[in-house]
Amino acid sequence: MATLTTLLTVVTAVVLSSAAWVVLSAAAVESLNSEGYALLSLKQSIKEDPEGCLANWDASSSSDPCTWNGVTCQDLRVVSLSLPKKKLSGSLPPSLGSLPFLRHLNLRNNYLSGVLPPELFNGAPGLQSLVLYGNSFSGSLPPNIGLLVYLQALDLSQNSFSATLPQSIVRCRRLRTLNLSRNNFTGSFPLGFATSFVSLERLDLSFNRFDGVIPPDVGNLSSLQGTVDFSHNNFSGPIPASLGYLPEKVYIDLTYNNLTGPIPQSGGLMNRGPTAFIGNPGLCGPPLKNPCSSLAGGAGSPSPNPYLPGNYPAQNPGDVPGKGEKARGLSKSGLVAMVVGDVIGICLVGLLFSFCYSRLxxxxxxxxxxxxxxxxxxxxxxxxxxxxxxxxxxxxxxxxxxxxxxxxxxxxxxxxxxxxxxxxxxxxxxxxxxxxxxxxxxxxxxxxxxxxxxxxxxxxxxxxxxxxxxxxxxxxxxxxxxxxxxxxxxxxxxxxPNGSLSTALHGKPGLVSFNPLSWFVRLRILKGIVKGVVYLHEISPKKYVHGDLKPSNVLLGKNFEPRISDFGxxxxxxxxxxxxxxxxxxxxxxxxPLQPSAPSEAMPLGTPSSYYQAPEAMKAVKPSQKWDVYSFGVISLEVITGRYPRVQVGTSEMSSVQWIEQCIEEKKPLADVLDPYLAEDMDKEEEIIGVLKVAMACVQGTPEKRPSMRNVWEALESLPMSSYD
Structure with missing residues (x-):
């Protein structure tokens, strides 16, 4: 009996304790305001939170949501919610519309999915930035986005949004950044697009399914900067001449659309290389090799211009022309001549060395x-x-x-x-x-x-x-x-401490061991080189030109960060x-002398600098910043292909620039030009092709057609980044 009484006492205590906890929890929740409830509903919509970033979103421990992770308040009102790169999965609840003072919402690079709740736009009319890129959101953009009249940054890139852009988006007249790249948006530009976004600084619509014509008044977007990207869509019709009158430093990417007709020779369009227009078989005229017909400026007989980078179709290795040439390398007589020449040269230099050494x-x-x-x-x-x-x-x-x-x-x-x-x-x-x-x-x-x-x-x-x-x-x-x-x-x-980029790419003569650079490290090196040259060109006191940029002049620090040397x-x-x-x-x-790392490569003879120099450097007296742009392009090709700037193809020798152009014309797959050491990085193909595209823009024969180094930097930064574990 005593045992039963004790058991009943324990059970009663547990029940009372649980009831008390429920009462306390209810009291804590009741102390939350509506904004706290909205945030808790978001937490409930999150299915996975592996890093525990929402662990302190708990009314029982704190009834003040302003102390919760990622939440910023002003005057006790939630004004910012920022939870980037937290590996969150789940969806966004409609109750987020209960944050009327929300100004900034940043949930980039998570695993969120579902549709955007229209209530968000109804309930937070003061929203200034909406950054959701790198998730899995789908569906259409709600029509009531036009209520966000204070919106300045809209970045929905790298999601799965679809359907057309709502006409109401043109009411967001304060937009400065509009990035919709890598979605499935369709349709044409909303009416009034070019006249509404007069403050727009960044525009990226690439890798969608937009169609229709590019508005003829798009040149009115005079605040644009960096790269204006229309690439990889279904835009049709002619290129509007007004595009040429965008600011001079703006790089326009029109690649891989269905544009037709002659390329307007207006303003900045006259200085663009062919890489800005490739993938549009119906385009003609300079700078393409496809001439226009004489009939009223028509497009003539369009022919594909596989200049870069998406024209690397998936092919079987056996279908690639010239595949067998890669293994032949130098002829036997050529090798003998090289060996004899090397021996004689080494002997002469050795005698000179011995004489000077003994004398001095x-x-x-x-x-x-x-x-x-x-x-x-x-x-x-x-x-x-x-x-x-x-x-x-x-x-x-x-x-x-x-x-x-x-x-x-x-x-x-x-x-x-x-x-x-x-x-x-x-x-x-x-x-x-x-x-x-x-x-x-x-x-x-x-x-x-x-x-x-x-x-x-x-x-x-x-x-x-x-x-x-x-x-x-x-x-x-x-x-x-x-x-x-x-x-x-x-x-x-x-x-x-880590030697030069040249040694890192090709190894050191006489050493068997060699640790090749990964694509991640190579891309980081290229970006560092660009930043250093931009500093010399634009920020340094005298706006310098390096004039002798090459891999042996790029040294690598402790963490393989690039350091440009031998300046001046x-x-x-x-x-x-x-x-x-x-x-x-x-x-x-x-x-x-350094030896080629493969039979199909020819190591530069004489002064290696000449193979990295722009064509006009041989004639001009005063160096130009565009010299460095060209040199960077050749370096980039060496980083991608692992080949020296002179390559042996069969019995002929050509520059790496000519060789890449030939590979593009023959539609060879990327694997045929990629450094074999990068075979494991083929999942980064899209990123590698993007860098290859930038490199080919840099090695244009005409200096005026090359981008500035700042344009190069912006182009590299705008590349879709692969994930690196």
């Missing part, structure tokens, strides 16, 4: 008129050089003959420390040798030796080198100090005087 560096002891001797050892080899006094230094130069000049306040070493440091040869070129120098305190520097001559141009050298020393950007190598004397000119840089080096070497090519021969043993 053996033993490593300076004469009485030398002030410093430096002896360096690496793997049993000695390299040394002496700084010599020269009384011919002009007193009017008013500079110490052996001065180390810091260009950065953080430079804490002096010349004695530099000369006593351990040094190892990193490499040599036609402009001297580069040493890795490790100071006693562990600081590592890169020291480039420029020349021995030139005693009368110090002021010119000083002005130039100090201007370069002011450049500060995470993607540009920093010049820390310099040394000037009559006999020696040294440049002291930060040491960048050719001019400094010219001012410094001397004969740096011969100097490099006496400083280190000749290196074996």
């Amino acid at each position: 560096c053996t033993p490593c002891k300076c004469r009485d008129d030398d002030v410093y001797g430096l002896e360096k050892g690496e793997k049993g080899r000695k390299d040394c050089f002496c700084f010599r006094k020269d009384e011919s230094e002009a007193p009017s130069e008013n500079v110490e003959q052996y001065g180390l000049v810091p260009l950065d306040a953080q430079v804490a070493f002096d010349l004695d420390e530099l000369l006593k440091a351990s040094a190892f040869v990193l490499g040599k070129s036609g402009i001297g040798i580069v040493y890795k120098v490790v100071l006693e305190d562990g600081l590592t520097l890169a020291v480039r030796r420029l020349g021995e001559g030139g005693s009368q141009r110090f002021k010119e050298f000083q002005t130039e080198v100090e201007a370069i020393g002011k450049l500060r950007h995470p993607n540009v190598v920093t010049l820390r100090a310099y040394y000037w004397s009559v006999d020696e000119k040294l440049l002291i840089y930060d040491y960048i 080096l050719a001019r400094l070497a010219n001012i410094a005087g001397g004969t740096p090519t011969l100097q490099s021969n006496r400083m280190t043993a000749p290196e074996k």
